[in-house]
């Protein structure tokens with residue numbers, strides 16, 4: 031069996047995978063592949079999570095964009111490329127280069143990203159290329175630059191295992207970086223003295239597993255870390271050697287001085303004991319790692335928050351040695367690659383900024399005299415410029431901004447009025463693609479070749495193992511084809527990504543006498559075979575570090591001319607959004623375990639929608655009862671900017687005054703369930719990163735006349751409902767629907783019922799059961815009643831698309847109910863094991879994760895559900 035070693039296309043952990051048994055994409059067949067963790071890859075050493083292990087199920091043609099389109103009509107590549115290049119050239123001619131923008135993605139490969147940046151900044155001559163990393167890492171980038179002089183993550187994954195104390199701030203590691211969580215959990219199991227501290231306003235799965243959970247007031251983290259700096263200084267815990275390696279100590283100490291432990295406790299909503307316990311644990315000789323993610327970065331003062339964390343590491347000397355350091359976790363598979371090529375609008379290329387020398391140098395390297403002279407628009411401003419009409423053409427590659435940006439109604443307005451919207455994607459129908467004038471079908475994971483860089487600066491290869499379907503082409507190729515048509519043949523004459531990589535690597539070393547840490551020039555001379563076989567390696571890779579470098583700044587020399595790191599004075603500020611009597615709750619948004627972003631890939635995989643299957647908001651019992659919201663009730667969340675609908679999940683894991691909503695559901699998967707519609711475009715002044723975790727909202731129960739569940743063998747279009755959401759199930763799709771008025775009348779208007787032979791059982795319009803058959807095969811089954819019906823889906827799913835006998839048809843029509851739905855939720859997605867099966871097994875004597883695994887199988891494949899198994903075990907022990 032063929033085996034390909036490649037890298038996972040999801041999170042920034044960057045796990046190595048072994049894919050076996052690939053084959054061509056033939057006529058709608060899913061290539062039969064098997065995906066396993068690669069035990070030779072240093073990021074995961076064979077481990078894998080639920081999303082990685084379900085990659086085989088994302089390889090099908092369902093939903094794929096297979097051909098170029100203009101105005102949603104299929105055209106040839108020649109037509110699409112000629113048309114797009116001509117539109118761009120015309121707009122530049124008429125309005126100048128700044129009327130064009132690219133909006134790229136941390137999900138592109140480095141070679142794709144390099145090509146896009148080179149075309150925009152080098153040849154179109156505008157700084158207007160930004161990326162979804164603006165919504166993700168830009169605060170961390172800005173903070174590292176302020177502190178170290180360069181965007182450089184000092185530490186690595188081994189440091190996490192070597193630490194004595196691991197502080198997780200604004201990171202739900204167990205769900206968002208599950209393999210790093212597995213590594214951390216294994217290290218703690220081996221060294222039980224190790225302490226995990228989780229700082230998060232809500233009790234996430236990660237917090238439930240931590241040794242200490244600080245349920246901080248949302249947005250107050252700078253105070254906690256600024257107070258830590260003050261405490262380290264006043265308690266004499268400052269590191270003398272590191273004091274000599276930094277500047278800015280006086281101002282930083284002054285800014286921190288008011289933040290006594292008492293003041294911090296009050297501001298952060300913690301007890302003084304909690305604050306002191308955390309500060310005490312932070313001290314040497316213990317080795318401390320701080321891992322942070324979106325709970326810190328996605329804030330109107332995100333850059334200051336990151337610097338507050340870095341300040342504490344510099345003052346205490348918890349940096350640049352094994353088991354220590356400030357570690358910003360990257361989210362996307364290649365957010366780092368984007369940072370390296372210069373994909374953010376305020377960077378030029380290869381860690382060079384817009385200085386006159388750098389502009390001249392990069393221009394000379396690229397052979398262009400039109401290199402951009404100034405930064406372009408950052409993501410949010412970029413879409414505002416589109417709406418103002420300052421940007422006339424936008425090319426969106428590998429991201430879905432109509433869902434993922436804040437204020438998505440603004441994004442929709444901007445895209446609707448933009449003269450020319452070009453979208454490169456692998457998915458045909460995304461919320462963004464609906465606005466496209468030109469659609470380019472890109473090659474996806476497994477079909478294309480290139481490199482990605484993970485959180486710990488490790489460059490790995492993504493390798494091709496499947497034939498690309500339809501007419502899909504690599505992103506770099508599409509960009510180069512447009513560039514050539516715009517007159518830049520020579521600079522874009524690549525025929526293989528290896529050539530692009532070599533050029534990119536050469537630029538990193540070009541006239542670099544050590545000023546730029548990001549230097550992989552030693553990789554610029556790899557032959558194609560060597561590049562193809564490239565083993566994972568951590569940058570820099572140059573004559574000093576021919577084998578790469580696992581840990582930066584060990585000599586205490588930073589990327590400023592004087593070699594010293596900067597302490598940055600931080601004055602903690604509250605979030606920009608403020609609650610009021612109209613909007614009394616804070617809406618926090620984030621990730622769930624089994625879904626990826628806007629669900630374009632993971633939303634098609636049945637097994638990945640068992641754990642959480644519809645849009646929901648978690649709300650504290652006190653807030654729920656005050657608002658008259660009951661479990662599973664349809665809820666309307668309203669902010670000053672927009673509104674959404676979702677189901678209530680009442681839980682004390684959510685503090686009073688706060689609700690949590692998954693970021694994932696878009697208009698493709700539910701009606702009006704997109705949290706981005708509510709989020710105001712407040713953002714950090716320094717980084718431009720939006721405040722996606724703090725939106726003042728109010729929550730109200732929604733009244734419906736009826737609620738329904740629909741099963742259909744193909745996905746259908748629901749019309750005239752108050753709300754719907756869909757998820758794939760075995761045999762087809764399941765929809766949850768809520769509506770007003772008479773069910774029968776509503777049903778009559780549904781296009782998906784047309785042409786079926788129906789069997790219907792209706793009870794005074796209070797409840798309705800309906801089966802739709804086509805030539806005797808069951809195509810739809812619909813159950814509605816005044817409150818959400820819970821039919822047992824097993825029989826329905828098993829019958830979908832099949833001929834059923836009279837007896838089964840009667841049973842289906844009767845709509846056998848699920849009965850008690852408690853514990854029906856699936857915890858282990860790999861084996862479809864439900865919470866109640868697990869509680870039963872615990873009751874019958876399984877008292878460990880491994881005995882549950884032996885009895886039920888749960889947790890024995892990818893291990894992503896282990897934190898939840900543990901939590902059930904401990905609940906049961908109580």
Ligand SMILES: Nc1nc2c(c(=O)[nH]1)N[C@H]1C(S)=C(S)[C@@H](COP(=O)(O)OP(=O)(O)OC[C@H]3O[C@@H](n4cnc5c(=O)[nH]c(N)nc54)[C@H](O)[C@@H]3O)O[C@H]1N2
Nearest residue numbers: 200201202206248249323324325361362620621623626627
């Ligand atoms: N399953 C899954 N994994 C993913 C992704 C995915 O879509 N699905 N996406 C990837 C990407 S691109 C990213 S960026 C990462 C994100 O990874 P994470 O940042 O870990 O994930 P989030 O759920 O966005 O947010 C983390 C936590 O921040 C908390 N938080 C909110 N406000 C505050 C605050 O004021 N202070 C503190 N201390 N915490 C706060 C939230 O409650 C939440 O639990 O995940 C990556 N991994």
Ligand SMILES: Nc1nc2c(c(=O)[nH]1)N[C@H]1C(S)=C(S)[C@@H](COP(=O)(O)OP(=O)(O)OC[C@H]3O[C@@H](n4cnc5c(=O)[nH]c(N)nc54)[C@H](O)[C@@H]3O)O[C@H]1N2
Nearest residue numbers: 165166428429430434454455456457472619627628630693
């Ligand atoms: N409310 C809220 N909003 C958020 C966040 C949050 O926490 N809360 N988090 C933010 C963060 S951190 C991030 S990273 C963003 C992510 O947000 P997006 O980047 O918008 O999310 P994705 O769904 O990953 O979009 C990727 C798109 O690229 C397509 N694609 C996949 N592979 C390829 C390829 O190889 N080539 C091309 N051309 N296309 C491809 C997919 O089909 C999909 O349409 O969301 C941000 N938005």
Ligand code: SF4
Nearest residue numbers: 038040041045079082
């Ligand atoms: S942790 Fe999971 S999603 Fe992230 S890279 Fe590894 S296998 Fe992929």
Ligand SMILES: [Mo]
Nearest residue numbers: 165166361362
């Ligand atoms: Mo992200």
